[in-house]
Amino acid sequence: MKMISVYDSVGCILSHDVTQIIPGEFKGRLFKKGHVIKEEDIEKLLSIGKEHIYVWEPSEGELHENDAAIRISNLVLGEGVCKSKEIKEGKVDFFADIDGVLKINKDELFKLNSLGEIIVSTLHNNTPIRKGEKIGATRVIPLIIDEDKIINAEKLIKNKIIYVEKIKSKKCLLITTGNEVYNGRIKDAFLPVIKSKLGYYGSEVIKQVILPDSKEKIIKEIKNGLSENVDMIVCTGGMSVDPDDVTPTAIKECGGELVTYGSPVLPGAMFLLAYYKDTPILGVPSCAMYSKRTVLDLVLPRVLSDEKLTLEDIAAYGHGGLCLDCKICTFPHCSFGK
Known part of the structure; x- marks a missing residue:
């Protein structure tokens, strides 16, 4: 890549996006x-302070930021995720392609971001997501990156880092207990x-x-629901x-x-979780009646x-498991459960 005067630039091809800022x-x-x-x-270039531009003359073993971002995207994206059709300023955005739960392989993400000059940013693991919602992005830091850095990433990362698990429509039996009700x-x-x-x-x-x-009547109704194949x-x-x-x-x-x-x-x-084979049974405490989020x-x-x-999944909620009961609830885009 070399720098040339804008006065000598007619016919040259820009090697990167040029940004214009008009305050306010x-x-x-x-x-x-x-x-x-x-x-x-x-x-126009002079009006934004560009008296010189950079023209990239590719050398073997070098990658432009856009090409590197595409390869990183292909490396990290799994099922249920799509990427932006256009690359802006070297960045590729990621979007949910389905309604579901965002899954992030945090260990692999950490390894990738530890390589240096490569970044992948995401929302939190296990965030419920709507189709079309932005969930992450990637880019490299330099305009031109050594291709070996990308090759090393491709060798290091063995599993997809970002994917969305589809939420299924389910039929639920609700058993409400209490003498007063x-x-x-x-x-x-x-x-x-x-x-x-x-x-x-x-x-x-x-x-x-x-x-x-x-107890006997509750057990009977749970078993009735299981025999009726509720989800x-x-x-x-x-x-x-x-x-x-x-x-x-x-x-x-x-029996579960x-x-x-x-x-x-x-x-x-006081939440309870059990499974009868693959059928989940949830015991929901009374706080769900009056708290916005539980x-x-x-x-x-x-x-x-x-x-x-698993028990480990539930135990992990202790870190971030305190709801602040904000006047304006922004869940799931808040600290609760993160």
Whole structure:
């Protein structure tokens, strides 16, 4: 790459984008990489302070920033992700190609960013994502990079770093427990909450059963739901450690595998997760009725994408598991669950 005077640049090809900034009015690309400079362009270049331009004369073993960014994109992008059709100022943006849960291989991402001169930036792992949402970007630092740096990255990274797990539509059985609700002393407030949170992801409550605090009756209805092949069972009410709250015991004794009773998330400490074969059973604490965001908002999209969560997955939520209950909620683009 060599520098030449703009007065001698007619007919030359720009090796990079040229940005124009008009304070308070405009910031953007004046000329695109690859633009062939014309006589009338000279005055425009001078007006933004460009008295010289850089013309790249490629040498063997060198890559332009755009070409390097494309190769990095091809290296890191997996299923459910697409990239920008146009490269601006050497940067390629990444977008979700489907509704789902963003997955980031954090170990591989760290290795790639540790090489130097190569950067990949992403949103947080396990963020629920809508199709078309921006989820990351890449570029290299120098305008011209040694190709060996890219080759080393291609040898080092063995797994895709960024992908989106598709969220599936599921049919849910809602079992609401509590003597006060069963006997009509208070109105159930769980149904609209669970319907809303499931509906946001295209799933639905196909049946609600309201039961007293009876372990045997709860077990019976869980087994009925399993025999009817529902995709998921959500149990609400009776999730504390009071002697009358028997829902956790009923879930444990229904024949499934208990993952956890308790989570390091506030609100949501009394959350329960179990599986009967591949059918998830969620015990949702009362905080879900009145808090905007709880542990349910963190776990639900992952369950709906058919990820089988482990105790380690739940334990990891302790770091970032405190909801600040902001007046204006920006979840999932906040610190909660990150």
